[in-house]
Amino acid sequence: MLYGQSVKHSVTITSPDKKLKIAVNESDDNVVYSFTANGQQLIKPSVIGLDSVGKFHWLQSSLNHVKQTWKPVWGKRAAVPDEYDEVLIDGAAYKIRIRVYNDGFAFKYEGANAEKELSQFNFADNYTAWYYNGENKNIGPEKLKDANGIRMPVMTIRADSNHYMAIHEASLESGEPLLLKSNQGTTNFTVASKRAKAWRVVLFGSTPGKMVDSHLIELLNPEPAKGLDFSWVKPGVAVWDWRINGAEAKGFKYDMSLPSWKRMVDFAAGNNINTLVLDADWYGPEFNKDSDPLKGGKIEQVHQLLNYAQAKGIGIWLYLNDVGGKTYPLDQTIKQYGQWGAVGVKYGFMNGSPEEKNKHTQVITKLCAENKLLVDFHDGPVHPYGQMRTWPNAVTREYCHSQLDAHRVFQPSTFVTAVYVNMLAGPLDMDNGVVDMIQKGRVDNPTPVPSTITAEAARTLIVFSGTTIIPDIPENYLKHPQILKFISAEQMPWKESKTISGEIGEYIVMARKSSDYKWLIAAATNENARTLSIPLSILDKGEYKATIIEDGKDADFRTNKESYAVSTLTVSYGQKITVHLAPGGGACVLLEKTK
Known part of the structure; x- marks a missing residue:
């Protein structure tokens, strides 16, 4: 409670595992x-409520426990525990x-329009x-007292080596998307955005990777409306025509037209890649x-x-x-794309206030769902807030x-920060996977x-x-x-995902189990080289052939980008794999079961 004020009512809610505790007092x-997490207070007494026409008078509170399982159409894993304790304060x-x-x-907050x-x-x-x-490198690391003015979520916080938090929102039905205001010189942040119908969310993890693996944002969104069928939604890897424009190979010059598109389709068909993005x-312009x-x-080329x-x-x-989208009837356009046989709509450069953009995003997502189209929003989109549970066609x-976008090029530390900040909100279209590291001849940003x-x-x-849109x-x-085989093995929907280790701005090690039961592990670092020992505790019983792709001894993102080595091992559950990551480098491991 606040100093000098008497408590009229109070209630304490704990997490199902009893490690987290919320104390609420009137x-x-x-x-x-x-x-409080693990007995350590992380957020001091903070006001909760609305500036309402009617004063809050605590009448009663009721507790509830829910334990169920969510089985998403696609996601980080095939089955997600949905268990929580809840209090409703009237x-x-x-x-x-x-x-x-x-x-x-x-x-x-429910039942008020403040x-x-x-x-x-x-x-x-x-x-x-x-x-x-926005479409720039993240702000931070920054001490809370040094923050000044408005900050946008996701806000990721490191309290100490065992306590991490992130502030975001979920299920933004209406109103202005979340903005946070720092009170400079203090550790207090308030909601600066106008009243919205949404959940305010505080993620917690003993490591930042545990927050990456969380489903809390999605779980706070409703399931699809009854009668809506999303069995047609097929996640996967896609090739793309934007970054190929201007590239040359074996006497052929790529551009954004039918001959190049056909070559991309042929390549996709031969390598277990699902789609091509135009x-x-x-x-027209x-x-x-x-x-x-x-x-x-x-248009005629597109029909062909x-x-x-x-x-x-x-x-x-x-x-x-x-x-x-706004000059011509949107519903007719999207309906026609569905009838033509397209699989998705990539929507770009939406204008309007954040609140208007959120409404329009919801309209487009719904229209796409009705016409069995996936949807990807680009160019300053409304932040994700778990839409993929209600609308599984909202895939990214x-x-x-985005990498190499708009004549900005991010550095290695940008990547290993964004995965612990932006990616906590939901699926990202970052367009990684370049293999021509020079990009000579490209029309857009040949850097x-x-x-x-x-x-x-x-x-x-x-x-x-x-x-996952790959750009080469x-x-x-x-x-x-071997690199192509690794990317082609990224068959979705994922059966399981786990962030094995990592630190914000430093490095990350991720493991995912494909729809055909292969395990894939990937690691990336910042500008510093490092050697990582990766435990194989994610594996099922049995033996696996491990194909390991790691940076060469002379690799460096500044001077020698293409040096790498490939090796194979026979491994099993509980063993470790050691990989070398060059400055700005990474490693890939494909694990195929043999016994």
Whole structure:
């Protein structure tokens, strides 16, 4: 409680494993909560409530325990425990609902239309934090007291080596997307955005990787409406026509037209890759209002491509700019794309306020679902907040600094920060997986990639996405058959995922089990070289052939990007694999069961 105020009512809610505790008290002037993990207070008494026309009067509270299982259409794993303890506090003017899971807690307000909420996050000490920063590198590491002004979620916090938190929101039905305001010189953050109908979420993990593996954000969203069938949703790897533009191989020059598209389809069909993404300008200049998304540009070539790809079992994504989406009837456009046989819509450059963009995003997602189309939002999208549970066709979005995008190139430390910040919100379209590390001749940003070829392959597995879009041409992948085999083995939906180890801004090691029961492990580091010992405790019983791709001894993201070595081992559960990561480098391990 706040100093000098008497407690009228109180309730304590613990996580199912009893390691997390939320204490809620009604004082003379307000309601406050505090958060303790493993006996250590991480959030001091903080105000919770609304600036409502009716004062909150604690009438009663009721406790509830829920234990069930969510089986997503696709996701990080095939089955997700959904267990929590919940309290509903009736305050006459409105109600406060709080849920506590083993990996965090969330609260929301019900039954009031106040414009302003009073929610605070008053951290117990001057912790270190990182924040989403649009299509730029993340803000941080930054001490809480040094933060000044508005910060965007996800806000990831390191209290100490055993206590990590992240602030975000879930199930944003309406209102302005979450913004946080720091009170400079203090450890107190408040909600700066206008009143929204959403959950306020605090993720918790004893390591940052445990937050990466969490499903709390999705679990706070409702299941799909009854009668909606999403069995047609097929996640997987995709090739892309934007970054191939200008590349040359064996006398052929790639561009964004039918001959290049057919080559990409042929490559996809031969390498267990699901789809091809067509990017901007296929129906005319994307920002021109005269570009008709149903009749303009290369429409005849697209129709030929759709027929060609369908015969090969490859799906085609179609790009749609906000100008075309709003100048022409959106429902007709999306319906037509579905009837043509497209598999997805990549929607770019949405305009409007954050609140307007969220509403329009919901409309597009619903229209795509009704027409059996996947959807990917690019260019400053509304942050993910667990939509993939309600709308499994919402497979990814560019809620990150996309690699080599818009003439900005991120550094190795950018990647190993974003996976612990942006990726906590949901699936990301980061476009990793370059194999031509020089990118000479490309029309868009022909800049050398500040990474190693091994790290590029590793990133395709590490980044969680329902559509993993790889950016290079077939001939370049075919030069590196072991790397191509690793990427092709990323068959979704994942049976299981686990972040084995890592630290924010330093490195990450990720393991995923494919739909055909292969295990894949990938590691990536920042600008520092490191040697990692990876325990194989994720494996099932039996023996596995491990194909290990690691940076060469002379590899370096600044000077020697393409040096790598391939080796094989026979391994089993409980053993360890040691890999070398060059500066800016990575490692990939493909584990195929033999016994």
